[in-house]
Amino acid sequence: MxxxxxxxxxxxxxxxxxxxxxxxxxxxxxxxxxxxxxxxxxxxxxxxxxxxxxxxxxxxxxxxxxxxxxxxxxxxxxxxxxxxxxxxxxxxxxxxxxxxxxxxxxxxxxxxxxxxPKLPHLLGVNDFFCRILATARASGDVDLTEWRSEAETGEITGGIIRPDAAATVNTSEGACAFWLEHDTGTETLARLVTKVDRYCDHLAGSGRAVCFELPSAAREANVHAALGGQRRPLPIATIVSVRAADPTGPVWRRLGKPGLWRLTDLAADR
The missing domain is CATH 1.10.10.10 (Winged helix-like DNA-binding domain superfamily/Winged helix DNA-binding domain)
Structure with missing residues (x-):
């Protein structure tokens, strides 16, 4: 300028x-x-x-x-x-x-x-929510009622954990509040497991699921294997970019449960 x-x-x-x-x-x-x-x-x-x-x-x-x-x-x-x-x-x-x-x-x-060097990661996080909002515009049945940035999530978690974002999505079928982790595959699996453990230790009562967007199906398989398929005190779910055009649809894998789940089903223990 x-x-x-x-x-x-x-x-x-x-x-x-x-x-x-x-x-x-x-x-x-x-x-x-x-x-x-x-x-x-x-x-x-x-x-x-x-x-x-x-x-x-x-x-x-x-x-x-x-x-x-x-x-x-x-x-x-x-x-x-x-x-x-x-x-x-x-x-x-x-x-x-x-x-x-x-x-x-x-x-x-x-x-x-x-x-x-974090700019591509930030654009990736923002793109996830742009896809949700594009779905909302097209369908009229999806409402993104909350979208907090990393800085804003740090404020509400007290800085103990800094999720990449936090959001709440509402549809006619229900609502889901969640923390988002946009994973580019550069973190070790051990570090990712530690991150999940910290969510379970400090934010189990937040009423939010923990959602990981992953870069590939291989990464997703390795993440689920590293987490051992064990149930946690809050829902853990993953999505892969190739099936993430509409993140609100039945495209999420839940830890310890079979099949693919809708975003608004993640918060329900069923």
Whole structure:
């Protein structure tokens, strides 16, 4: 973003607010809480077509509400990652009663985000919930009533455990509150078992299932073998990316139980 964009937007905040739609405000809030999305994820969340998404995103970039970055990839190119621009960060801070950011601090945050080795993991976590919300838009029978970021989950667990996310999904068939762990296959199985044990020791009374999204069927088989199929004091379930287009459907394997389960069945001990 150029200095002209930064300061022209901030000099006319009332004028900028008059140009923002309710959908723009939802996107600002979402990026303020979850940091980064791709244009495909934004499309699935809020727009009827990719063309409409690109048009509105270009406008928000021009306003300084959003900014974008990507790494050099050869051959081909990496999809842009979108986050709040400085004007968007100021609006989000004001809306959530936080201290208004200063430009140097915002630039530092943007640099850290763009260079973070955790960025693909964060995009993977966010994509899981974009798929749920896309299902909600298409079916009208799914409602994602809660979606907390890692920072927000750390606050409600006291920092003892930091799930990648926490959420509650409601359908006509029931509801499920759960912790999400987006596993990329880089952690050892021993570490993953220790993580499950910590959930059981500290969050067994939370009323939430523990859901692992795994990168492959082989990883899923190894996880279930490492956990030994033993029942735990809270439901443990896994999903694999190849069957995760709609995470609310009968695509979950429960520890110690046969078959595939719907998301809203995971919280029930049956």
């Amino acid at each position: 150029t200095a002209r964009h930064v300061y022209s937007a901030l000099e006319d905040i009332p004028g900028l607010l008059a140009r923002l739609t309710p959908r723009d405000r939802l996107l600002i809030d979402l990026l303020g809480r979850h940091s980064v999305l791709t244009i495909d994820q934004i499309h699935r969340l809020y727009f009827p077509s990719l063309r409409a998404t690109r048009y509105r995103i270009a406008t928000l970039l021009d306003y300084g509400v959003l900014c974008r970055f990507r790494a050099l990839v050869r051959p081909g190119s990496q999809a842009f990652r979108y986050t709040l621009g400085f004007a968007g960060a100021v609006l989000h801070a004001a809306a959530t009663d936080q201290p208004l950011p200063r430009l140097p601090a915002w630039n530092e945050r943007l640099t850290r985000l763009a260079a973070s």
